[in-house]
Amino acid sequence: MQLFRYTKSVYGGQEQLIGASWDLLPWFVxxxxxxxxxxxxxxxxxxxxxxxxx
Amino acid sequence: MSELLSEKKGIAADAPKRVMRHALIDRFYHWxxxxxxxxxxxxxxxxxxxxxxxxxxxxxITGMLLxxxxxxxxxxxxxxxxWRSMMIWLDDGRDLWRGMRHTLNGGAPPVRPGKYNxxxxxxxxxxxxxxxxxxxxxxxxxxxxxxxFWRRDPYWFSNDTWGIIYAVHGFAAMAMVTMVMIHIYFAxxxxxxxxxxxxxxxxxxxKEYSEYHDAERWKT
Numbered sequence: 070m071q072l073f074r075y076t077k078s079v080y081g082g083q084e085q086l087i088g089a090s091w092d093l094l095p096w097f098v099x100x101x102x103x104x105x106x107x108x109x110x111x112x113x114x115x116x117x118x119x120x121x122x123x
Numbered sequence: 124m125s126e127l128l129s130e131k132k133g134i135a136a137d138a139p140k141r142v143m144r145h146a147l148i149d150r151f152y153h154w155x156x157x158x159x160x161x162x163x164x165x166x167x168x169x170x171x172x173x174x175x176x177x178x179x180x181x182x183x184i185t186g187m188l189l190x191x192x193x194x195x196x197x198x199x200x201x202x203x204x205x206w207r208s209m210m211i212w213l214d215d216g217r218d219l220w221r222g223m224r225h226t227l228n229g230g231a232p233p234v235r236p237g238k239y240n241x242x243x244x245x246x247x248x249x250x251x252x253x254x255x256x257x258x259x260x261x262x263x264x265x266x267x268x269x270x271x272f273w274r275r276d277p278y279w280f281s282n283d284t285w286g287i288i289y290a291v292h293g294f295a296a297m298a299m300v301t302m303v304m305i306h307i308y309f310a311x312x313x314x315x316x317x318x319x320x321x322x323x324x325x326x327x328x329x330k331e332y333s334e335y336h337d338a339e340r341w342k343t
Contacts, residue, residue, distance in 0.1 A: 073286075073290060078282065080138045084149065085282050085283075085286060085288075086283065086286030086287065086290060087285075087286055087289060087290070088286065088289035088290050088292070089290045089292075089293030089294045089297065089315055091171050091293075093294075093297055094168065094171070094300070096302060097297040097298060097300050097301045098301070100301050101301040101302075101303075101304030101305055102304070104301075104305055104308075105303075105304065105305065105308045106243070108308070111226060111227070112226070115225075115226045115227070115229075118229055119229075122229065
């Protein structure tokens with residue numbers, strides 16, 4: 070998995086940075102989903118513990 | 124309601140029945156900004172995902188609108204709103220720690236925040252950095268396109284510099300996908316509905332104000 074996108078420079082063989090790699094997009098979506106899932110679990114457990122203590 | 128009864132119920136009796144949280148212009152700004160960011164993300168990523176259409180013009184025009192909205196918000200926040208209410212202070216670090224301990228270990232309940240809690244302030248800081256990075260890099264990219272106002276000039280920067288500008292824009296955009304997901308999630312949580320409602324109707328109730336906020340830290 071690449072972090073950046075490159076192309077060959079027209080002036081020679083050197084690689085040219087052209088931007089971020091779009092292969093990372095699913096990872097950013099997954100990060101958002103993971104945060105939401107973990108938060109739901111933590112809050113559900115915390116609320117259940119709060120109800121038990123009352 | 125008597126003062127004693129108010130104290131007993133923990134309700135700020137001197138607060139109005141409806142506590143104004145967001146003025147109409149600020150709500151309008153929020154929803155217009157939300158729409159522009161969603162249009163920008165859609166025009167950016169749908170073509171990458173295979174849904175091809177003429178996206179460049181919509182994208183840069185909406186980007187210019189976002190730049191204008193950001194400028195409006197900065198000026199309004201500095202001169203009309205209480206910008207200090209969004210600043211992260213040492214108290215917020217303490218509140219964050221207490222909140223985490225309370226949630227994870229059942230420690231003492233956290234202190235009620237002012238208008239915005241520590242997590243909201245952190246979110247605002249994060250999204251501000253990302254939006255400013257995307258807008259700044261996006262404005263520079265306008266040099267590469269023909270518009271009714273100017274002719275393109277891609278030689279303003281070297282190829283290496285353009286690569287960095289595009290990389291900043293791309294990473295900021297992808298990170299905004301994550302942040303938008305998180306923001307919509309919190310807006311839909313039942314325990315946060317009073318805040319979501321306030322972004323439509325502008326106010327929260329006296330009871331919500333007393334329950335969720337410290338009247339000393341957010342004076343109405």
